[in-house]
Amino acid sequence: MALFLSLKACVPFIICKASMDNRNNGSHVLEATYIRRAALVADRSAGFTSPHPNFGCVIATGDGNIAGEGFLYAQGTKPAEVQAVEAAGELCRGATAYLNMEPGDCHGDHTAVSALVQGGITRVVIGMRHPLQHLRGSAVRALRSQGVHVDVLGEDLRSKLIEEARKICFLVNAPLICRAASRLPFSVLKYAMTLDGKIAASSGHATWISSKQSRNLVFELRGRSDAVIVGGNTVRRDNPRLTARHGGGHMPVRIVMSQTLNLPEEANLWDMSEVSTIVVTQRGARRSFQKLLASKGVEVVEFDILNPRDVMEYFHDRGCLSILWECGGTLAASAISSGIIHKVFAFVAPKIIGGKSAPSPVGDLGMVEMSQALNLIDVCYEQVGPDMLISGFLQPLPDMTPTIPSVDETFAVDPTVSPYESSIIFFYKTWDPYGAFSNFSPHPIQMPDGSGDYVTWLSVEHYYQAHKFVGVNDPLAQKCVERIKSAKSPEEAARIGRSMQRQQPHLIRSDWDNIKIDVMYKALKSKFSIYPHLNCMLVSTAGSVLVEASPHDLFWGGGRDGEGLNYLGRLLMQLRSEFLGESSSSSEISCLAV
Ligand SMILES: NC(=O)C1=CN([C@@H]2O[C@H](COP(=O)(O)OP(=O)(O)OC[C@H]3O[C@@H](n4cnc5c(N)ncnc54)[C@H](OP(=O)(O)O)[C@@H]3O)[C@@H](O)[C@H]2O)C=CC1
Ligand SMILES: Nc1c(N[C@@H]2O[C@H](COP(=O)(O)O)[C@@H](O)[C@H]2O)[nH]c(=O)[nH]c1=O
DSSP: OHHHHHHHHHSOSSOOOOOTHHHHSSSOHHHHHHHHHHHHHHGGGBTTBOOOOOOEEEEEOTTSOEEEEEEOOSTTSOOHHHHHHHHHGGGGTTOEEEESSOOOOTTSSOHHHHHHHHHTOOEEEESSOOSSTTTTTHHHHHHHHTTOEEEEBTTTBOSHHHHHHHHHHHHHTHHHHHHHHHSSOEEEEEEEEETTSOSSOTTSOOTTSSOHHHHHHHHHHHHTOSEEEEEHHHHHHHOOOOOOOSSSSOOOEEEEEESSOOOOSSOGGGOOSSSOEEEEEETTTTHHHHHHHHHTTOEEEEESSOOHHHHHHHHHHTTOOEEEEOOOHHHHHHHHHTTOOOEEEEEEESOOOOOTTOOOSSOOOOOOSGGGOOOOEEEEEEEETTEEEEEEESSOOOOOSOSSOOSSOHHHHOTTSOTTOOOEEEEOSTTSTTGGGSTTSSOOEEEEOTTSOEEEESSHHHHHHHTTTTTOSSHHHHHHHHHHHTOSSHHHHHHHHHHHHHHOGGGSOTTHHHHHHHHHHHHHHHHHHHOHHHHHHHHHTTTSEEEEOOSSOTTTSOOTTSOSOOHHHHHHHHHHHHHTTOOOOHHHHHHTOO
16 A cells, blocks of 8 residues: 555565674664564554554564564554564563554553563663653653663664664654644545646546556555545546445545535435545535435534635544545645645556646645745655556654653653744853853852852852862862852853863762752752843743753753753753743652753
8 A cells, every 4th residue: 555655665574684783883773674664563454443553563582583573453452562572472581672653651551561571571662752742751761660771763773774764653653643743634635647637637537547556555545544535526526435445444434525515416425334424514505405415324514614724623623643635626725725735645647638627636726936836755656557656745744853852851841842842942152042041141149058158159150160069078179169159250160160170080079960950950940030031031931942052062952963961951941840830840850860
């Protein structure tokens, strides 16, 4: 089938036994191979069951053999991980489990996690985190807390091969990702056209443009969808059945969009014996015809203004993950203009029909220059019988990588940030728009000293640097504290602190690595509590990810390419959350500690 074909093109069918050496040579051959396989395995239920989150699990032993596999057949059936562990039996001990997606602990019972832990799996490699916010990160945390080593692609493992494998994981769960990110079902526009770009002759006759092989593939595409949708004119012209005759099991619901309800009284789509049909229409349209449809068992849903976006939002709320649009060019143009089409499958038949008025796949989009054309992304070309299938995305799948690399989830630190949040506020130099977030900003703070008296520090940086040496029983360390405290500028304080740390590492307090986050947190809390305008500025960024754009500080900053841990940004987000009254317990602070 089409999506499947695209996957097949990317994934070797026969996964060879890969040697363990591959794992250590940095190229991630083994990880990429087995994750791709897990994604393919995850895809096996497609067409048989209603679209659902696709999970696959592959268990590989230390010598590179596959010991067990499993996939989630349908919601509510045995999890992929449980099946794979059962299949692998004793071979699970010390083995690695490859999962295309983080298990979704929907019911709080951690079935998948428990199966892996009890089976004796010591390492889990995960293709992508769960896209649903309330499940995201939960299984990763649970596995790690039980001593299982977890590597998430794109976070803990990065390379070209890993990127390609991740992409396949995204493809396998594209509908879920879209649904989670946009609250719309994943919409695929499919059409068959002649080589001269017509979807019918000028008479409207269209059977058939594409070959039998292509049409069989369309049945499979339908089987992978929750619903197939056409416009009123296609019903009038083609009298389609829109059933999935692919020998699978799943049949999509059929949806007709018609404003006028000027539809035939007898039509294949009103035959509800195999599968049901829903007609969506404009409020008040042809009430008598609505009654006729109702008498045949066809559900009619009225919209105030019938447009593709409202219809898709409605079907999202009815639980649809994926919709196949098989309409003509009029409705296709309207759907594309509304921005709800994610992917296109175009079957191009080597035929020429001509005809000035013969319809084309997409009607008017209001574009006048080629520079306005929509460019497809991740385009695949596959030959299907005599036809060529060209597929690609009209909009990129939302990136599931945490916006900042995280030991834990940003969301856990600050619930105002959505995992799909694209808005990032970078700060670094004090003169930048959000420069006041920098520790070098000239905002003195008052902090209690050892005896509880409040002492003024010229900046957060002064306080932080000095505390590397506070409490160390050495006169030189005490001298360092004084020197840093009286440094004229934050830069000077940083310079003294860093050079003393390099030159005299024995002067650094022994617990520094454990307490440095807490030291910074206290200083920041003071700064953003003392200055109301700073507090307002911080709170005003709610919902955005804060990243200290330091290219070289990979602990406090985000690094040049996002490789830094961005602890300063995280602490600020945590503080922001606290100021906003969001719950943020002290345990969250300690969970930030590396
Ligand atoms: N080769 C192929 O892949 C395909 C070919 N075809 C061919 O295409 C031709 C029909 O194309 P076309 O007329 O474009 O048919 P469409 O399937 O695009 O139907 C258009 C109709 O959709 C309804 N509609 C409801 N809401 C909207 C909206 N917001 N925007 C636009 N339309 C809306 C209207 O129905 P109403 O008038 O009832 O209110 C409108 O007339 C036929 O000849 C058919 O054989 C069709 C599908 C696929
Ligand atoms: N003509 C044409 C297609 N047309 C689409 O298929 C519908 C008919 O489906 P069914 O009645 O179930 O066989 C029709 O209304 C239109 O949506 N599809 C294709 O793959 N290739 C073709 O050449």
